Amino acid sequence: xxxxxxxxxxxxxxxxxxxxxxxxxxxxxxxxxxxxxxxxxxxxxxxxxxxxxxxxxxxxxxxxxxxxxxxxxxxxxxxxxxxxxxxxxxxxxxxxxxxxxxxxxxxxxxxxxxxxxxxxxxxxxxxxxxxxxxxxxxxxxxxxxxxxxxxxxxxxxxxxxxxxxxxxxxxxxxxxxxxxxxxxxxxxxxxxxxxxxxxxxxxxxxxxxxxxxxxxxxxxxxxxxxxxxxxxxxxxxxxxxxxxxxxxxxxxxxxxxxxxxxxxxxxxxxxxxxxxxxxxxxxxxxxxxxxxxxxxxxxxxxxxxxxxxxxxxxxxxxxxxxxxxxxxxxxxxxxxxxxxxxxxxxxxxxxxxxxxxxxxxxxxx
Numbered sequence: 057x058x059x060x061x062x063x064x065x066x067x068x069x070x071x072x073x074x075x076x077x078x079x080x081x082x083x084x085x086x087x088x089x090x091x092x093x094x095x096x097x098x099x100x101x102x103x104x105x106x107x108x109x110x111x112x113x114x115x116x117x118x119x120x121x122x123x124x125x126x127x128x129x130x131x132x133x134x135x136x137x138x139x140x141x142x143x144x145x146x147x148x149x150x151x152x153x154x155x156x157x158x159x160x161x162x163x164x165x166x167x168x169x170x171x172x173x174x175x176x177x178x179x180x181x182x183x184x185x186x187x188x189x190x191x192x193x194x195x196x197x198x199x200x201x202x203x204x205x206x207x208x209x210x211x212x213x214x215x216x217x218x219x220x221x222x223x224x225x226x227x228x229x230x231x232x233x234x235x236x237x238x239x240x241x242x243x244x245x246x247x248x249x250x251x252x253x254x255x256x257x258x259x260x261x262x263x264x265x266x267x268x269x270x271x272x273x274x275x276x277x278x279x280x281x282x283x284x285x286x287x288x289x290x291x292x293x294x295x296x297x298x299x300x301x302x303x304x305x306x307x308x309x310x311x312x313x314x315x316x317x318x319x320x321x322x323x324x325x326x327x328x329x330x331x332x333x334x335x336x337x338x339x340x341x342x343x344x345x346x347x348x349x350x351x352x353x354x355x356x357x358x359x360x361x362x363x364x365x366x367x368x369x370x371x372x373x374x375x376x377x378x379x380x381x382x383x384x385x386x387x388x389x390x391x392x393x394x395x396x397x398x399x400x401x402x403x404x405x406x407x408x409x410x411x412x413x414x415x416x417x418x419x420x421x
Contacts, residue, residue: 102138104364107168109133109142112159114152114173122146124201124349124387125172128369131378135371136364140168152177153187160190165354167361170198172351175344176239178404182340183416193405196353196362199369200392204284205307205345206243207315209292212302214277219304219324222253230256232267232276236420239344240267243280245418246341247305250334251324271301278304284348284388287314307342336411337418343404347397366394 111129115121122144129142147155152174163169178192208231216222216229233240236259244255258276261267268291270276283306286292295301303318312318319327321338330338351369353362372378373391382389392400407415 103167103361104136104140105138107138107140109136109140109167110169111142111144112155112163112169112171113144113146114148114155114171115146116148117146120387121172121174121349123385124382127378127381127385127387128172128201128351128372130381131375132368132372135368135375150187153180157187157189159352159354160195163354165196165356165358167353167357167365170351170353170365172349175347175350178344178401179341179415179419182405182407182412183419191355193401194355195401196355196357197394197397197401198351198353198362198365199373199394200347200397201349201351201390202284202388203308203346203390203392204282204348204388205312205320206239206280206342207283207286207303207307208243208247208278208280208305209286209301209303210278211271211274212299216277216304217302219247219251219253219319222247222255222304223251225254228254228256229278230258230276231278231280232261232270233257233259233279234261234263234267235259239282239341240264240280242341242418243307244278246338247321247324249414249418250321250330250338251328282345282348283308283312283314288386288388307345309346333408333410333414336407337414340404340407340411340415341418343400346400347392350397362394369394 111125113119113122113125125144129144133139133142147158149155155171156173156177159169159171159173163171177188177190181188181190181192210216210229214229216225222229231240231244235241241257241259244257247253248255255278258270261270264279264281264285267276267279271279272291286303292301303315305321305324306312306315306318307321309320309322311320321342322335324330325335325338353365357365370391370393373389379389
């Protein structure tokens with residue numbers, strides 16, 4: 057007869073320990089699964105979702121810079137993954153200097169602040185103005201809405217039918233401008249420096265409209281302004297129709313089909329064999345027309361935010377609703393990519409000392 061085997065008896069507390077181990081394993085698995093799910097969910101949520109981008113504009117509300125910015129604020133978010141909100145914050149003062157200093161030194165480089173400022177701010181850095189608290193080359197350039205080279209118009213009944221007529225004239229024509237810190241002053245002075253065409257620049261008019269009124273009255277005979285304004289606003293449309301004024305020069309590097317037969321400053325410099333330093337001075341001054349309405353962000357943005365905002369900017373340029381709105385508001389468009397603006401900025405900021413000195417002299421420094 058087989059002896060009875062003794063039953064195996066679990067040590068005291070064994071079952072509770074085993075249950076506890078199973079419970080701990082289950083909790084750990086749940087934690088890991090939850091963490092993994094959270095990570096996946098986070099990765100799939102666009103960075104901009106639920107956020108607000110602030111677009112800082114260096115002018116008062118209603119100015120052209122503001123109108124462009126508000127069109128972008130309405131249509132650009134749909135081209136950013138996550139479709140963030142976008143609001144416009146006007147920060148006028150000191151010729152856009154306050155806005156530029158804020159974007160450079162105060163705004164966080166988190167992809168949630170953009171800006172729209174004057175391109176000519178780089179002049180102020182080149183000549184060393186104390187108010188400049190930024191390095192133009194270190195901004196993050198997102199794109200440019202339009203190009204707008206300068207033009208110089210002259211009353212048709214004035215005895216100056218060409219730049220050559222001005223070069224050989226005994227009495228210099230009078231050009232009106234608001235002050236000595238804008239292109240209405242710089243362009244006539246640049247023509248003196250580069251091709252020998254002398255002008256008597258009358259500064260101090262309150263605004264561009266007052267300069268144009270002075271032209272109508274015969275107080276002055278000429279004015280330099282952006283081609284954007286000349287081809288989109290009154291009184292210029294009526295003036296062109298009535299042959300009241302003619303354009304003697306434009307600042308574009310390429311020909312402008314709207315100005316057949318009108319020489320560019322670069323063609324004039326070829327004709328009059330301008331020295332290299334004069335050419336570099338012209339490049340430094342006239343480049344502002346090549347990125348007339350730039351959009352920028354603070355320095356040191358993360359590469360993925362730069363890529364997202366640059367791509368959204370260019371997609372907005374092709375957005376039918378955006379194009380319809382800008383057409384209705386008569387806002388010219390001629391887009392450049394962020395990469396193109398960055399290259400141009402690097403070029404204009406790389407001026408030798410002699411050119412900077414000539415620029416200081418031209419700007420009254």
